[in-house]
Amino acid sequence: MIRVTLVCAPAPRRVFEEFLALPEGTTVRQAVDASALWAPQTLRDPVDFVPGIWGKATAWDRVLDEGDRLELCRALTVDPKVARRERFQQQGARGTGLFARQREGGKSGY
Numbered sequence: 001m002i003r004v005t006l007v008c009a010p011a012p013r014r015v016f017e018e019f020l021a022l023p024e025g026t027t028v029r030q031a032v033d034a035s036a037l038w039a040p041q042t043l044r045d046p047v048d049f050v051p052g053i054w055g056k057a058t059a060w061d062r063v064l065d066e067g068d069r070l071e072l073c074r075a076l077t078v079d080p081k082v083a084r085r086e087r088f089q090q091q092g093a094r095g096t097g098l099f100a101r102q103r104e105g106g107k108s109g110y
Contacts, residue, residue: 004064006035008049008072022064029060031070049073
């Protein structure tokens with residue numbers, strides 16, 4: 001038997017974590033099938049997620065090892081660069097928001 005951790009965030013601010021004891025030679029797909037993640041209220045279809053082990057993408061047929069952390073990652077809904085750009089534009093002029101607080105005698109914009 002091997003022990004692995006299955007982690008998934010099916011929705012924003014919701015994290016599912018389960019510790020599994022599985023027979024040796026178990027694949028990623030078999031581990032997901034054996035978990036409570038299949039429950040209808042938790043996750044609709046694991047195929048919509050990208051599997052990874054310790055943060056690195058992997059195939060569904062990869063064999064798990066002792067102590068692996070299996071992660072199911074959702075696709076990004078917004079590009080992080082675009083989101084940062086939009087947040088910065090909402091701040092307004094450089095004299096407001098993040099740049100409004102500066103120490104006395106400090107340079108403008110720092």
